[in-house]
Amino acid sequence: MATSIFFWVLLIRKYYFVAESHPYTSLDERPPQIQEDDTHHIFRNIDRGPTSRTPLCIRAYNSMSDECVEEWVAHHQWGPACTGTDLSAGLSIDGVWTWVNGSDPLQIATRQRYKPDKAMKMDAAHRYVEHNELLYSMRSALTSLGDDTMQRLHILASAYPHSNGSDEVMAGQIPYWLENNKALTNKSRIVLHHDADYFKLIEKPGTNFTSWERGEWKEAAIPTFNSLAVESQIQNIEDTSSDQLVYYNDDFFTLRKLSVSDFTTPLYGPVIKTLTRLTSMYLPAKDTFWRTINPAGEEPGIKRAAWVLGMRFSLRPYYYITHHPRTLWLPLLREAAQTFPEAFTDTALSRFRAQEDVPASVQAVFLGSWYVVERHREALLWTWTIAKWGGRSGTLSSKLKARMWNELANEESPSASRLSIPMPVRVPVKDRHVFQAANVSMPTSTEYSFSSKDGYALAYVDSTWPWNRPRHGYPDLTRGLLENNQTADGSKLLRDPSFIPARACVIKRSTCFESYTQNETANNFFRRIAFEKPECGDCIITALIGASGISGIDKFLPHHQAKIDPGLHADALTLPPHLPLTSDWATTDFSMTNAIPKGSLKTGMTLRTWCTRLIQRYSYVLGSVESDFYKVERANTLETKLDEVELKVEEELNTIGSSYSKSEDHTYEDWRSRLGWSRGPLAFLCLNDDVKDTGKLRDRIDELLMTFFDRMWPSRMSFEKQV
Template sequence: MATRSLYLYQPLGGKPAPAPWRDLLCNPIRCTAILLIVALSVTSIGFIVIQRPWGSLVDFTPPHEFDQPPISRPSVVVPEPDPEVIGATVYDPFIAPSPGDAIVDKIVRPIKAHSAMSEECMDVWVSTGLWQEPCRYSMVQDSQIDLVYVWVNGSDALHQKARKELLSATKYKTKDARFREHDELRYSLRSARNATATWPNSTWHIITADVPPPNVNNTAPDSLYRLGLVPQWLDIECAFHGNPDGQPPIRLQHDSQLFRLTGRPGATLTATDASNWLEKILPSFNSHAVESQLPQLDPGIVSDNIVALNDDQFMMLPHPPSAFHTTLYGPVFRMDPNLLVGGDASGSADGGGEWRSLGWSAHLLNQRFGTRRRPYMQHNARALSLPLMHELSLAFGEYFAATPLSQFRGSHKVANEYEVNTIFMSTHYVIERHREALLWSWIVGKWGRSSGILDRDLKWKMWMEMGGGDEADKLSLLQAERTTSEDVEVNLLMAGVQPPRSFDEQKQADVAYSWVSMDGYSANFHTLPKRVDINLDECVGEEAEFAWDMFRRVLKENPTCGDNIIAALIHDSKSGLEVFLPPPCEDESSATDPIILPFDLPPTAPSLPRNPRAFAVRLLMRYAHVLGDSATIFMPMKSTSQADRALKTADKQKNLALLCINDDLGNGDQRNANNLLHKWFESRWPERLDCEL
């Protein structure tokens, strides 16, 4: 077995590597759980048949008797591509949205898979953390996940012309490596075909740049007719239809089709505003700007669950869908907890790389959720939720609108505002909103539901529920004993989902759920704290106050108190989040109830939903997430010789799941590097895609 010391990203928190799935039979807890499943299968033979995948998990077949139909996409007509050839280059022509259509859709989107679950089932799942009655026969199945690539061919003649004209006009300089092409996309797609062969109903989306036709001024487009860049080796008409026995359909989408003007929550936007904005941002050569528009992908075309990739990122082994997402546990985030990002509103970091955008994004999160340092997202295939990205773009709309004003990365066109890092913000927004949902549910929904005021008596009862003593004003607890991680595999099997662990980590990626949000909130982003110390006066207080005020205080003003309150409450049970939830309510949820808490928390409390418990349950389910761990390498390619050594190291690491090859080459080393990479790519993925020319 390859050692994990070769990882660039070590397992979260430096914890020992979890046991592989083949150790299942040696684990008494898991063995007992599987025997329970077998017993339930025998006694319920008229209702369900569970096939235990004793062979390779790649061949896992979920139950069929009570399968729910796959979540369908809305009926949206996607026009077939009609290629246009200019010279010897193929383009994908399209009509860009009019300014009136280039305004963000402000409706907060539900998560489709959650809409298919009953309130009763969801309540039991969130409160207990166990997939049991009434959920036991409600198979959710493997998640439908789309791949989304952001790609640019910097060698395209029209793209080069537009880029050079804008650089000259703005007197800005940028790195050639931002636009260099090593034919990585072709092989990244080949790797994805092998890695995602078992994914149901998947579609691949390639976001490419677009240019005006040659007779239109590149710096001031006066026509909506655009030419989208196309991988010249791909038959886009063939790829559009996909192959049920090969790779999924491939949809091309282009920058000008995605850009939508967002604004401060509550702002009214007009077609004139959008027109003025579009004139300032197009053409765009800024990857941060393009990524800031991923939340605007059409939900009628793109799945709720996506994996975002750059063309230099590769899936080295087969992955089950649960390696990136499940309906039960949410998206699987991969972080580096040893590389923490602090808020920086100064803009002093290098804008040509990621760090200025990361510091600015962390600052924005601090302003909304409280100050802390947050882990960097591993620079590889990243799981994201499209409805939650869209929600993020509404919550921070003015900053998402400012990002594309920098037409080159780091060019900084707006005073005191810097580009958002969409991947970083999208991930930590989900984590922070889940923490916010826990605190709202316990403080406002549970204890403040009657009058909205927490008097001294209620405060003391809250303190007692946290574990405080009759006379003590300080509370010290050791690490909670939870069974969440032990329950993951059984819960997924019971729900008809293939678990992420592998029998043979050289044949299928071995993905561990190192942290699950069903355990509340992890202030260190990988495990429950080893010790919890809370001061009654500082965190809970003995004087009466509005529940909403206490909620805002421990959420943002004193986030350490909020963290410790959550950690203390987790001690109440072995699994589930029942302790946080308001009591059951006979009132039915109203169609007019919001599905989220406000984007900006007002000074005074908004009205409670008719059924606070049902609202809290769906809120916690909406922001459920996992912190995951798999064998991953990020390889900065600084020279041909260094790249050769690194690729040989990658070949030796047989359990390597994800790889990124980042171009940091000098301009003089291109030909040798191209030859080296092409030879290695062909050795790893020699089989052509169905629609390669």
């Protein structure tokens, strides 16, 4: 890694870091004279050290007892052991906004100064024009979620070398409306971060860069004019109040009241919103021609991110993460960066999106989101193969493999050379009774399309036709359930014995088990089904989900009395459960003694509990919410669009108000089942700046936006300056 990074650092400094060789080329040849004022903060650019390689615990999960985790994760029951569990650590979020004032003379001059000699294929100046979107984006989010849910807000702002010519002194941008004394103290609900502070090199195991080397890397990365580079460093922000982040661009606006569970819950994990259309599918590519055709677009970074994931988890297509506020759990995003340090570090070196002759970038939000999904799949397969069947010996004999095959066969003939696995029949993704028992509010506008409690999402997407996936691209696994009228609780469900599910997939013994009569290590078996032949692992997960019944994952887990090497126990928990943080599965040892980190298995904790907590760490929901993406290009069409949005929001409020009190909290199901709608309400609006008008028409666009913003979100925030 060291050789790779510093090869690029030297290359960038030679060709792109032109601070000394190129004067400013703006009309004013001298840099703007900037002092500490309402819109700039002067500070020293100091070495803040590398990103820590210690994985972070998830506080909400730590609040659950081992007994509660067994009930909830293993059996999907919120039972007596969970009663009274304090989930408050998982019921708040920190909002994170990226922002740059592209109208600032310092930003304009610095952007020109660092622009590469070689012409880029896209003039990105329009990406930086200031329309005061940040203020109203933040107002809209706070109005929607309230102070109790959104407890802290973070602005990721840009900083540039100070006009004194020294790169050790930086001038950081500040929104003109923000109370500086609150935002810069880190003791307020609002925290202002400058890229020069949170851009940090992350080291690969075995490397130990000096302060000078870290400075060289940072000098090659800062200042940046690339939002993808900023996204690659979100995991480094400090002074967060919660583990759950919601990441907003400053052109994202929230149109209605939402619940924390529209974004995340400690029950189901982060809500990752995806599109599973064929046109939204991305094939992995190490190097892609899209970097030549559309270097400033999303495709190169997404396809590269898919390739990075594929090197660790097996190559497969992935689907687009929708372009509205995105949920990121800080411990898991940090872990993704620790797993792929080179991908995150290299992305930060691209000052401009369309810049050539720098390392290929990844879209970090896409990578971090699908990383959670892949880690959950890996945890399920590792638990079943290595923890449950491999055990302390780490060896799978022919007799053990025969028993594994029988378990997968479930009710089929175990002598078959192939198993036809039916679609599982499972309880609904979200259960109103569980939300009520756990004292967690229901989502108001988001469909929970698929939950990790039902296995690996992409296995169903890959094996079923789109018309058999009615839940925004994911299957409805509740078909085949009956209400159990013999119980007082109407929420209890049973499988209909007469229901015949469709086939989900096929497991071939010769392909997945290979040498059925010979011994082999559990490590080799796991690597084969998880990575070498991923279709085997996908179908095995589906089979075990079905064999576990209508809820729970019991068939994956080792027995309560399963033995474990005493040397793996520690006196105190210092690390969360996780598997190796390596970037290439082919060079990774997944054997139990190597895979379980020292300090993650406390004395007295069973192997079953450790595995259950491992699986819980990567819980997730794939969901969908109604949003509108609009390119702001011309004044005449913008006026019509803003009127349409405002009218639609008002009509939806009146519609729900005609059946229920407007002050009442309404769930997604209220909109769909009770009102007969085919969708939820419009929740988000993105006004993407791509203005084509000039002169007075551009001024008209500013006027239209400000009028719309003031009308929609007039309430001031506590950290705004008094007018």
